Amino acid sequence: MAKVEEELLFMKIKENRLVRQAEALIPTPWGNFRMGAYAEDSEDWMPHLALVSENCDLNAPVLTRLHSECITGDLFGSKRCDCGEQLAYALHKAAEEGGIVLYLRQEGRGIGIINKLKAYNLQDIGLNTIDANLHLGFEADARDYGIAIEMLEDLGVHEIKLLTNNPDKIEAFEDSKVKVIKRIPIIIEPNADNREYLRTKQDFMGHML
Numbered sequence: 001m002a003k004v005e006e007e008l009l010f011m012k013i014k015e016n017r018l019v020r021q022a023e024a025l026i027p028t029p030w031g032n033f034r035m036g037a038y039a040e041d042s043e044d045w046m047p048h049l050a051l052v053s054e055n056c057d058l059n060a061p062v063l064t065r066l067h068s069e070c071i072t073g074d075l076f077g078s079k080r081c082d083c084g085e086q087l088a089y090a091l092h093k094a095a096e097e098g099g100i101v102l103y104l105r106q107e108g109r110g111i112g113i114i115n116k117l118k119a120y121n122l123q124d125i126g127l128n129t130i131d132a133n134l135h136l137g138f139e140a141d142a143r144d145y146g147i148a149i150e151m152l153e154d155l156g157v158h159e160i161k162l163l164t165n166n167p168d169k170i171e172a173f174e175d176s177k178v179k180v181i182k183r184i185p186i187i188i189e190p191n192a193d194n195r196e197y198l199r200t201k202q203d204f205m206g207h208m209l
């Protein structure tokens with residue numbers, strides 16, 4: 001690609017920033033949150049969501065969770081992973097001490113629900129969560145956390161206490177204006193169905209479990 005074309009493309013990418021399209025008060029079992037929906041355009045049906053608890057001080061270091069969508073775990077309580085319980089815990093902590101839960105539309109570590117279901121079938125015949133992704137022609141983890149940084153910048157957050165066990169999420173903030181001043185673990189008791197999955201995250205993805 002010619003240099004000028006490259007620069008134009010770069011400018012275009014930079015222009016396509018997420019915009020808070022709408023927001024509203026959402027009372028939950030854990031407490032009241034303001035939910036903001038972020039997308040590049042208002043027709044987007046899958047915007048990323050920011051849930052900011054009503055007691056959140058955006059000027060202080062904010063307890064923050066980056067939660068990637070997992071419809072099987074978050075909505076239907078699938079025991080194949082720890083997502084549903086992690087989401088409930090994050091909302092509870094955010095409501096308790098003031099905080100933000102970013103609900104990122106990166107289902108299946110960025111491969112989408114159709115491919116995640118295919119990956120589950122491969123796991124049922126012996127592949128682990130990483131190899132199943134690779135077998136389908138994807139990266140082990142196809143997520144990009146730049147969206148989360150954009151959302152936090154929009155909210156005026158400068159420092160966060162990140163609720164995670166995933167080193168990639170911490171690394172994603174290294175060159176950003178938003179600084180991770182602390183990591184808070186989010187450990188869910190394993191069950192018979194997710195024990196192997198959690199072990200793979202620990203042994204091969206560097207998760208601090």
Ligand SMILES: Nc1nc2c(ncn2[C@@H]2O[C@H](COP(=O)(O)OP(=O)(O)OP(=O)(O)O)[C@@H](O)[C@H]2O)c(=O)[nH]1
Nearest residue numbers: 067068069070081106107108109119129164165166
């Ligand atoms: N491709 C694929 N995705 C999975 C599988 N199990 C869970 N997921 C997805 O993994 C993602 C879990 O992400 P997060 O809840 O952000 O957590 P994490 O990356 O494990 O890191 P933590 O912050 O430590 O919880 C969700 O998008 C799930 O849909 C699997 O076996 N295969």
Ligand SMILES: [Zn+2]
Nearest residue numbers: 070073081083
């Ligand atoms: Zn899950």
